[in-house]
Amino acid sequence: MRKLILIVSTALLAGCATSDELGPAGDGPVIALVNGAGATVGGVQAEPRTRGSYIRVAVEGLPPGDHGLHLHAVGRCDGPAFQSAGGHWNPAGKQHGHLNPAGQHAGDLPNLTVSTNGRGAINFLATGGALNDADGTALVVHAKPDDYKTDPSGNSGDRIACAVISPAQ
Structure with missing residues (x-):
C-alpha cells in the first residue's frame, strides 16, 4: 500500500502545470481512489484555482x-x-x-486512458465551480469510455473506482 501511494504521489507530482492559472503542483493531499472491493487503485489531488479546481488523477491496476x-x-x-455518489455534478441543469448541443454537465471530464500495464494519469482544470460543497463531490472512473454526447452518462458503463473530494479539501 505504501508503495502504491508513493507511486501515485510521484505520478501526480510529475504532472505539474506551469501556467499562472494552475500554479505549482503538489499542494493538496492525495485522496485514495478505491475500487468496488475497497482496494486502493490510485490517487486524486484537487486544488482550488481562480476558475475552478485543478485535478490530478493517477491509477494503477x-x-x-x-x-x-x-x-x-x-x-x-x-x-x-x-451508486451513493449520485448522478453527475450538474448545478446548471445541462445535458x-x-x-451534446444542450450539454454539458459541470462534472463531465475527459476520458482517462489506462495503458496495457494498468497505469494511467490525467491532469485537468474542472471549471464548473467549487467542488467542496457541504456534502463533497465524488470523482468516479467508469468501465467504458465516455462518448461525450449521450445523456445522462455518455454510455460510460459501470462505476469501477471512486474517490471522495470532501468539503475540507
Whole structure:
C-alpha cells in the first residue's frame, strides 16, 4: 500500500502545470481512489484555482483502455457499485457531454486512458465551480469510455473506482 501511494504521489507530482492559472503542483493531499472491493487503485489531488479546481488523477491496476471520468454530485463512495455518489455534478441543469448541443454537465471530464500495464494519469482544470460543497463531490472512473454526447452518462458503463473530494479539501 505504501508503495502504491508513493507511486501515485510521484505520478501526480510529475504532472505539474506551469501556467499562472494552475500554479505549482503538489499542494493538496492525495485522496485514495478505491475500487468496488475497497482496494486502493490510485490517487486524486484537487486544488482550488481562480476558475475552478485543478485535478490530478493517477491509477494503477485498472483495465487497459479509455474510461469515462466524471465528478458526481454526492461525496460518497459506498462500494461495490458507488451508486451513493449520485448522478453527475450538474448545478446548471445541462445535458451530458461537450458534443451534446444542450450539454454539458459541470462534472463531465475527459476520458482517462489506462495503458496495457494498468497505469494511467490525467491532469485537468474542472471549471464548473467549487467542488467542496457541504456534502463533497465524488470523482468516479467508469468501465467504458465516455462518448461525450449521450445523456445522462455518455454510455460510460459501470462505476469501477471512486474517490471522495470532501468539503475540507
